[in-house]
Each structure stands twice: as structure tokens, then as C-alpha cells.
Amino acid sequence: MARTGSKRGATVGRVANARPQGRRQAEPTLAEEIEASGETPVDEREAAERADREDYAFLAREFLTWLVYHAEEEGGTFAGTKEVPAFVIQFGGRLVLRTLVGAVTEVALKGPSPVGSADLRYAVAGGLSVKEADLVLEQDERVWTFALSAEYFDLKRVKLPEVLDKEEAEQAERDDAQRADERLLLLGTLDEALRAAFAHFLELRSRPAWSKSIVPALRAWLEDGT
Amino acid sequence: MGAIKGAISVRRYAVLDPLPQRPRERLVKGLRAHAFLPLDPRSEVDRAVGWVVLGQPEDADLQPEKVLFTAAAGDELRVALRMDMLRAPASEVRREVAARAAELETEGRRLSPRERRALREEVTRKLKLRAFPRVRVTDLVWQLDAGRVYFWSQTKAATEAMVDLFVKSFGLRIEVEGPARWARTAVDVRALDRLEPTRELWMGFDGLRPLGGAGEEG
Numbered sequence: 001m002a003r004t005g006s007k008r009g010a011t012v013g014r015v016a017n018a019r020p021q022g023r024r025q026a027e028p029t030l031a032e033e034i035e036a037s038g039e040t041p042v043d044e045r046e047a048a049e050r051a052d053r054e055d056y057a058f059l060a061r062e063f064l065t066w067l068v069y070h071a072e073e074e075g076g077t078f079a080g081t082k083e084v085p086a087f088v089i090q091f092g093g094r095l096v097l098r099t100l101v102g103a104v105t106e107v108a109l110k111g112p113s114p115v116g117s118a119d120l121r122y123a124v125a126g127g128l129s130v131k132e133a134d135l136v137l138e139q140d141e142r143v144w145t146f147a148l149s150a151e152y153f154d155l156k157r158v159k160l161p162e163v164l165d166k167e168e169a170e171q172a173e174r175d176d177a178q179r180a181d182e183r184l185l186l187l188g189t190l191d192e193a194l195r196a197a198f199a200h201f202l203e204l205r206s207r208p209a210w211s212k213s214i215v216p217a218l219r220a221w222l223e224d225g226t
Numbered sequence: 227m228g229a230i231k232g233a234i235s236v237r238r239y240a241v242l243d244p245l246p247q248r249p250r251e252r253l254v255k256g257l258r259a260h261a262f263l264p265l266d267p268r269s270e271v272d273r274a275v276g277w278v279v280l281g282q283p284e285d286a287d288l289q290p291e292k293v294l295f296t297a298a299a300g301d302e303l304r305v306a307l308r309m310d311m312l313r314a315p316a317s318e319v320r321r322e323v324a325a326r327a328a329e330l331e332t333e334g335r336r337l338s339p340r341e342r343r344a345l346r347e348e349v350t351r352k353l354k355l356r357a358f359p360r361v362r363v364t365d366l367v368w369q370l371d372a373g374r375v376y377f378w379s380q381t382k383a384a385t386e387a388m389v390d391l392f393v394k395s396f397g398l399r400i401e402v403e404g405p406a407r408w409a410r411t412a413v414d415v416r417a418l419d420r421l422e423p424t425r426e427l428w429m430g431f432d433g434l435r436p437l438g439g440a441g442e443e444g
Contacts, residue, residue: 058423060405065427099428127430146234152404154380158234176230176281180304181297183229184367187236187376188299198405199412206417215424219431 052100060150061098063201064130068095068115069218084196085140091115092134092145099128106131125222132156137193144190153194160186228378229304229365230281237385238403239375241368246397249370253303254290256395261286262308267355272312275387277395280304283363300371307377307388311360314353322349364388375400 052058070076071090080086095114098106107123114120124130132149134157142161149156160183204210228234246252262276263286279285279292283306295302323346327337330345337345365378366388377388392400401407409418426432 052423055404055406056409056418057405058428059409059421062424062427063405124427125431125434127426127428129427150405152237152380152402153408154235154237154404156235156380158236160234177295177304179231180229180280180295180367183234184302184376185298187234191238195408195412198408202409202413202418206413206421210424215426219426219434222431222434 061129087139094134096132097128098131239400240403241373243398303368309362
């Protein structure tokens with residue numbers, strides 16, 4: 001495992017960058033130039049954490065990780081609002097987890113139901129958070145399956161619900177524009193639901209209750225399953 | 227593909243600037259100024275990027291009725307980005323250069339690096355005339371009222387080409403609509419800036435069988 005920023009790492013760094021025997025005084029090494037400039041050595045974890053905060057990337061991974069707990073312990077339900085009818089999010093057969101530093105930075109779990117497995121809880125307990133997941137969203141008897149990535153919230157492998165039954169679809173003479181209308185409408189509905197789910201998470205996340213009751217609940221959930 | 231049929235893997239973008247005056251005319255004019263032009267195999271250029279009609283990769287005649295639509299989400303601009311790449315296959319270039327060089331060197335003199343370079347260029351030019359372009363077509367839908375763009379690709383080459391061409395065509399800036407934008411519209415920015423990563427989800431839960439990741443220091 002990498003020990004970035006540790007005393008041991010710093011010592012090794014100094015030895016590795018020591019001036020070779022016989023080097024002329026006029027040619028400082030890069031390490032010496034950095035030392036002379038007064039810059040502090042870059043800590044890998046700190047740098048990763050800083051980059052993660054700048055674009056709130058940590059919130060996206062925390063959202064997907066919390067969603068696992070929410071799906072398993074609370075059924076993955078989201079109450080309806082004026083704009084978005086109630087919906088449910090469950091997990092599919094693939095999750096990718098990551099941590100920013102360490103010997104193992106990414107773990108993929110695949111199978112009939114990785115959510116609910118001890119392996120997933122074991123990984124989360126060890127500080128890995130969900131980076132990408134296959135999800136199933138149900139709303140008003142319509143089902144979307146897709147993968148959601150924490151980076152940019154990219155949608156992958158989206159399967160939209162059937163709007164028309166087979167017979168109607170065969171009869172309907174739909175042109176490209178109509179097909180695009182239909183697909184965009186369904187994509188927009190999925191987007192609105194995902195935004196609502198993320199907004200709900202952020203509401204919980206920005207309250208003091210997050211650290212006082214939700215994180216302990218996450219801990220209890222992990223304890224039960226690991 | 228994706229807006230009409232096929233798999234959907236999509237990245238969303240937000241248009242940061244307001245629409246220009248007389249948007250329909252201006253946007254169509256911008257599109258037509260950057261319509262797709264096929265590559266000439268005899269030219270030095272090996273890559274062409276431009277707009278085509280959605281679902282019609284051979285049609286670069288971007289008339290308003292082919293690209294502007296009114297849908298449930300309001301007015302939309304629907305097009306596709308076509309990227310053609312025409313390159314002589316590297317392995318074939320290597321093979322032919324080696325064969326021709328061997329032929330010339332039987333005359334008793336080794337080719338100089340300059341002669342070898344000239345030979346490579348000549349072979350590449352010749353093979354390019356026989357090569358087929360690699361064609362990539364990616365759908366794009368711009369919901370004009372919402373200021374949102376759906377682009378059916380997440381690859382670096384396609385997304386970079388699209389952002390570049392979008393700015394050149396319409397003179398408007400766009401950025402990826404990811405967690406940061408969603409968070410800023412859902413929560414007050416000051417409250418958002420106060421949020422710290424949850425230590426347990428970042429470092430692991432103390433005492434709960436940490437893996438050899440961020441949580442393990444000893």
C-alpha cells in the first residue's frame with residue numbers, strides 16, 4: 001500500500017533524489033530546486049481530496065453509496081413532488097467502487113445481486129465508495145435500466161420503457177422525429193427523477209442529522225452485514 | 227447514434243450563454259458554416275469534423291426544417307456530429323516502405339534517413355488513396371429553452387470535438403452538466419461549500435474490517 005506523505009516516504013524521497021557523487025555545485029537536482037523554492041512536497045491523498053472537492057465529485061460518490069443503503073434498508077423509495085411523481089431506485093448486477101489512494105483503488109462487483117452481499121459492505125466499510133452502478137428506476141409502472149457514473153452523472157446503456165405495446169408499435173407509422181420525441185421525453189423523465197433523488201440526498205447531507213444519525217445508521221448496516 | 231434508435235449512452239451539457247437574437251436564423255447559419263465536408267484523399271488533411279442531419283449521415287444540407295423541431299420540452303435543435311478519419315494503415319505503410327527500401331538498396335547503397343522519410347511520405351500518400359475513411363456519427367439534441375444539450379457519446383475524442391465545434395458554430399460556451407451543476411441548483415452554494423467529505427466514506431469505518439485502501443495506515 002502506498003504510504004504517501006509518511007515520514008518513511010519522505011526519507012526515501014530524499015535518498016532517491018540525493019545529489020550523485022561528483023555532481024558539480026552548479027547543477028542542482030529537481031528535488032533541490034523544489035526544496036530551495038520553499039514549496040512543500042505534494043501529498044497524493046491531499047491532492048486527490050482537493051481535486052475531488054473542487055467539482056463536488058465526492059458528493060456524487062457519496063450519493064451512490066448512500067443509495068445502496070437507501071435501496072437495501074428503505075426500499076429505495078422517493079416520495080413524489082409537484083413536478084416528479086414518486087419513484088423507486090434499485091440496483092442491478094454491476095457496481096464499481098473506488099478509493100482515491102491505496103494499493104487497490106478500484107473494485108468491480110458483478111453478479112445477480114451485488115447489493116446485499118457482504119462483499120459490497122466489506123468494501124464500503126474499508127473506505128471504498130460507489131463510482132458507477134447499474135440501476136433500475138421504476139415510476140408509474142414504467143421501468144428504466146441504466147448505469148449511472150459518479151463522474152459527470154453520465155448515463156450509460158440506458159434501456160427506456162416501452163411506451164406502446166408491441167401491436168401498437170407495429171401499427172404505428174412513426175417517423176424519425178416522432179421516435180426521437182418519444183425517446184427524449186423518456187430520457188427527460190429519467191433525468192428529472194435522478195435530479196430529484198440527488199436533491200433529496202443533498203437535503204439530508206447538508207443537515208446536521210447526516211453525521212448524527214445517518215452515518216451511524218450506515219455503520220450499523222455495515223456491521224450487520226460484514 | 228442514439229436519439230432515434232440504438233443504445234443510449236449520453237452526456238449532458240449546459241449552455242452557459244443566452245441564445246442570440248433571432249435564434250433560429252443564427253443557429254442554422256452557425257450550423258451551415260460548419261457543415262460536414264468530405265475528406266479529399268489527395269489532400270494532406272486526414273480528419274474532417276462537421277454537422278450532418280440527424281439520422282442522415284450523408285446529408286449535410288442543414289435546412290431549418292431538417293434541424294429545428296418543436297417537442298414537449300420546447301424548441302429543439304437536432305443534428306449529428308460526423309467525424310471522418312482517413313489514414314493509411316500503419317502496418318501496410320511499414321510493410322511497403324520496407325519492401326521498396328529493400329528493392330532500392332539492392333543497388334548497393336543504403337537509403338539515407340532523408341530518402342527513407344521521403345519514401346514513407348510517398349507510400350503513405352499512395353496508400354491513403356486506397357484507404358476507406360473511418361466514420362463516426364454521434365447524435366446531438368439541444369433543448370433550446372432549457373439550455374441543455376444531450377450528446378450521445380462519452381469518449382474523449384468525440385466530446386472534445388463536439389465542444390470545440392459547438393463553440394465555433396454558435397459562439398456560446400457549454401460545460402458538462404454533472405454533479406456540480408446539479409448540486410448548485412439544488413442547494414445554496416454557501417451551504418454546499420461548507421460540506422466536507424464524510425470521513426467514514428472516505429477513510430473507512432473504524433473497526434469495521436478495513437480493506438487495504440484509504441482506511442489502512444498501519
